[in-house]
Amino acid sequence: NGHPPAETEFSIRLGFLAETDKLKSVYRASRLLSGHRRENSAEHSWHIMIFAWILSGQAAPDVSIDRVLQMLLLHDIVEIDAGDHPIHGQVDHAAQEAEEQAAAERLFGLLPSEQKAEFLSLWQEFEAADSPDARFAKAVDRFQAPVGNLATDGGTWADYNVTLAQIDQRVGVPIRRGAPGLWAWLKPQLDTYFATTVST
Amino acid sequence: NGHPPAETEFSIRLGFLAETDKLKSVYRASRLLSGHRRENSAEHSWHIMIFAWILSGQAAPDVSIDRVLQMLLLHDIVEIDAGDHPIHGQVDHAAQEAEEQAAAERLFGLLPSEQKAEFLSLWQEFEAADSPDARFAKAVDRFQAPVGNLATDGGTWADYNVTLAQIDQRVGVPIRRGAPGLWAWLKPQLDTYFATTVST
Numbered sequence A, B: 001n002g003h004p005p006a007e008t009e010f011s012i013r014l015g016f017l018a019e020t021d022k023l024k025s026v027y028r029a030s031r032l033l034s035g036h037r038r039e040n041s042a043e044h045s046w047h048i049m050i051f052a053w054i055l056s057g058q059a060a061p062d063v064s065i066d067r068v069l070q071m072l073l074l075h076d077i078v079e080i081d082a083g084d085h086p087i088h089g090q091v092d093h094a095a096q097e098a099e100e101q102a103a104a105e106r107l108f109g110l111l112p113s114e115q116k117a118e119f120l121s122l123w124q125e126f127e128a129a130d131s132p133d134a135r136f137a138k139a140v141d142r143f144q145a146p147v148g149n150l151a152t153d154g155g156t157w158a159d160y161n162v163t164l165a166q167i168d169q170r171v172g173v174p175i176r177r178g179a180p181g182l183w184a185w186l187k188p189q190l191d192t193y194f195a196t197t198v199s200t
């Protein structure tokens, strides 16, 4: 309509948007395929949204890709406060969960209450991974890194002494639940990679 | 269903996903709010999807935010081949358009034909900016950089000797078409900024 939005409410939204800029400076364990540097969580979020869309044929028939994209768009915002926890690191999972819950409260709490509720609810659904949309989103989130590692001679697996058993637990379980076809594709390649490198 | 996807078609999809990793290494004229480095086009795409969602109240009533997010998710992929063209640079617009069209053909052409058609069509709709969804997507794409520049003492405007008339043309026109309320908010702040700095 051409009228400027109500100033107070609008500056609240812009404050949240400025805060989310910080996700571009949260770096993950994984590297770009070029190897030049580590990947940050903002560009990672963008990339796995592309993964979800391109691989949507692997989702269960009742999955809404639009909701999956929404979840993946916001799923890592908590890392602005809580940091990225490499999935194969030694972490206290209960402490990490509490930290991320507090981060979600603070960060989504920067939004007007209606959008706070929407974001918090989608993030909690993603974390709980017990709806079809969240299970597929979680599977895609776990699928990107091993694909990149396989394409780059094991990538960061060697740096972290990752074992096939760890991958089966931290990657295999969520992928089997949310996109079993992706795991059926991944598993034989993981077997081959670890059979030829694990004993060196 | 737990069966692996058909190998040939699947490796085609993975090839496209690997190719899109390169967007993380295409750098824009704009900087992170922290000022530490330039922003790349992958994390920029992520951020403006957040902008679109948070500012969806500024869209016309017939806009589908899900389609806007889809457009913004893929809108910069052409830059993998065509590079980022700063909007205030001296460019041959016809040449740039031809370059981006060729990039879209090659990059989306890496996909299976059905998804190629879907991506190409969404990208063309975004570029043409003559549907309500595309007009809002384009407005949001142009809104982020000036907001960032205003928040950081003019940011990169001074480096490029940008004038208010240039901003009105390259930023004002698309924002007025797709989200006039955002322009009504932005304009007085631009006036103030340029009134106090342009003569120094």
Ligand SMILES: [Ca+2]
Pocket (backbone or CB within 6 Å): A076, A084
């Ligand atoms: Ca993560």
